[in-house]
Amino acid sequence: MATSTPQGSLYSFRRLFSYSKRHRQDFYLGGLFSFLNKTFDVAPEILIGIAIDMVANQEKSFLARFGIESVQHQLIVLSLLTLAIWAFESLFEYLHLLKWRGLAQSMQHELRVDAYSHLQKLDMSYFEDRSTGGLVSIINDDINQLERFLNSGMNSLIQVMTAVLLVGAVFFALAPNIALFAFLPVPVILWGAFYFQKRAAPLYAEVRERAGLIGARLANNISGIATIRSFASEAREEKAVSKDSQDYLTSNRNAIQISSAFNPLIRMAVLAGFLATFVIGGLMALRGELSVGSYGVLVFLTQRLLWPLTSLAETVDLFERAMASADRVLNLLSIPIGIEKPQSRTGFPQKTDIRFDDISFAYSNGLPILHHVQIQVPAGNTIAIVGPTGSGKSTITKLLLRFYQPTGGKILIGDHDITALNTQELRENIGLVSQDVFLFHGTIYENIAYGNPQATREEVLEAARQAYADEFINKLPQGLDTLIGERGQKLSGGQRQRISIARVILKNPKILILDEATSAVDNETEAVIQKSLNKISQNRTTIIIAHRLSTVTHADKIYVLSAGKISEEGSHEELLQKKNLYAQLWNLQLRHEIVHDEVKS
Known part of the structure; x- marks a missing residue:
């Protein structure tokens, strides 16, 4: 579980401030407007003291020293000063609200876009052990928490510090001996703020972690609702969500218990400072050592100084939550980009022959997948890679798409090592049809046009025709404009697959990868899809990954992968004659199909 310290929270703030360097002027202006707003906010208490002094001393009042001896004139001057002070206070309140809220919205937008943009560039290995819901929690909930702090928390911190400075200056100017007693609670309050911050920091870090976990659980369960229902596991999952929610509730309660104890401490310290000013100042005024007007100013300013400090607990609470969130967002942004580092576009190779040259690969857990693989794909030819489940077939396509980096060897397109190519340009020229079809929530048209x-x-309609998707699209009430639901849940597996094929046809790539493209459909649907795949693979460099061998008999060359190594290669007929692994797999599948047909008949 992540933890924090006072230095950690301040360090987090410095990180956030450093990130926001493009908004430094907004920070400074917001701080200036908050300072000026508080300056004019404190001034009316001084005017009240001057007014009391004017009533008590009249022609000998404080204002009379400036040549305004008439009480009526003094009253007019006080009225004009009051009007000006209230006008400026209102103006700077408007300006600081505008500046801080605008800054909060701008930084929220930029942080979310930057975090999402950075997330898209991270290596695929980063996502292996992370949940979608947890990442969504960082990009959404944590950034919203930062927005709430910038909306009001920054202004509160600046205004509290301004009040201490300004009121302190007036106190020491009017009555230094009273100032010492009035300011005695301030160190106690500041000590309390840092003490409770230290206690609360790790608790709020845990709150944000718990929020991420429950977000991950909910996202996972909502996307897997069909599986949950098929196993009749609703009660079990409801219990799991309840436990995660209870853990979040408990961690929040622990943090709230600490932060809530801060407020009573501040209130008692405020009372002590007020009573000191009230009693000592009153005695001095009675003895004639302090004017009645000055006494009034001090009493009112004590309230103005100390009472806003009661909101410091809430501000510190908001600050801790925000810094815990800032750490999660900035930690995400600090993860180094590997494969996806920007490269200049040099143009995709004209020759599209592909060579896997002595390729080895292991995932981040160290488990080896491929061992010294050699594969040649002549331009315009179709090769197939077959083998038992778990032999590493799909890993080869992930390496070609540069989702992962080989741990040994290199992959060449033409004479170009793909590591020297711009990754965007590389993928723009490769079309992938996978068994795991992902469709976006939207219309059929939007998914094909992707x-x-x-x-x-x-052109979208033509792509649908070539994929034989128009057969079912034309029967739908809204045709291409039919909404298909999240991940295309309103469509059958075969229909989703044909839409994904239409999408690749519209892309018109130079290289085509068919990764188990028909493994999840019935024989009748497979025949339709296979017809479409055969058509689009003509005169195109094509790699077919297949478990069902009947779909690759037409390939120019077939590579048999076993335990991460190429065990044999050749055409369909050549491999059958060798009577090795390919022939065994072929005979096994052939017998399975015969038995299946007999059962159906």
């Missing part, structure tokens, strides 16, 4: 956002409606 392959080429500039395509016309006619």
Whole structure:
């Protein structure tokens, strides 16, 4: 569990301030407006003292020293000063609200966009052990927490410090001996603030962690609702969500218990300072050592100085929550980018032959997947990679797409090492049709057009026809404009697959990868999809990853992968004649299909 310290929280604030360097002027202006607003906010108490002095001493009052001897004139001057002070206080309140709230919105927007942009560039290995809900919690909830602090917390901190400085100056100017007693609670309050901050910091870090965990649980369960229902596990999952929610509630309560204890401490310290000013100042005024007007100023200013400190507990609470959130967001932004580092576009190779040259690969857990793999794919040819489940077939395509970096060897397109190519340019020229079809929540049209956002409606329709998707699209009430639900849940597996094929057709890539593209559909749907795949792979460099061998018999060359190594290679007929692993797999699948057909008949 993440923890924090007072230095950690201040360090987090410095990190946040450093990140926001493009908004430094807004920070400084917001601070200036908050300072001036508090300056004019304190001034009316001074005017009240001057007014009391004017009533008590009249022609001998404080204002009379400036040549304004008439009480009526003094009253007019006080009225004009009051009007000006209230006007300026209102003006700077408007300006500081405008500046801080505007800054909060701007930084919220930029942090969210920057965090999402950075997340998109992180290596795929980063996502292996992280949940979608946890990442969404950082990009959404934590950034919202920062926004709440910038909206009001920064202004509160600045105004409290301003009040201490300004009121302190007036106190020491009018009655230094009273000032000492009045300011005695301030160190206690500041000590309390740092003490409770130290106690609360790790608790709020835990709160943010718990919030991420419950977000992950909810996101996972909502996306897996069909599986939960199929196992009749609703009660079990409800109990798990309840436990996560209870853990979040408990961690919040622990933090609240600490922060809530701060407020009574401040109130008692405020009372002590007020009573000191009230009693000592009163005695001095009775003895004639302090004017009645000055006494009035001090009494009112004690309230103005100390009472706002009662909100310090709430501000510190907001600050701790925000800094715990800032750490999570800034930690995400500080994760180094590996494969996705920006590279200049040099143009995609004209020759699209592919060579996997002595490729080895292991995932971050150290488990080896591929061992010295050699594969040649001549331009315009179709090769297939087959083998038992877990042999590393799909890993090869992930390496070609640069989702991962080989631990040994290199991959070349033409004469170019793909590590020297711009990753965006590389992927723009590769089309992937996977068994795990991902469709976005939206219309069929939007999902097909994802392959080429500039395509016309006619081009989208043509892509659907080539993928044999128009057969079912035309039967839908809204046709291409039919909403398909999240992940295309309103469509069958075969329909989703055909839309994904149409999307790749519209992309018109130079290299095509078919990764178990028909493994999850029935024989009838497979025949339709296979017809479409055969058509789009013509005159295109194509790699087919398949478990079902009947789909690769037409390939120019077949590579058999076993335990991460190429065990044999050749055409379908050549491999059958060798009577090794490929022939065994073929005969096994053939017998399975015969038995399946007999059962159906």
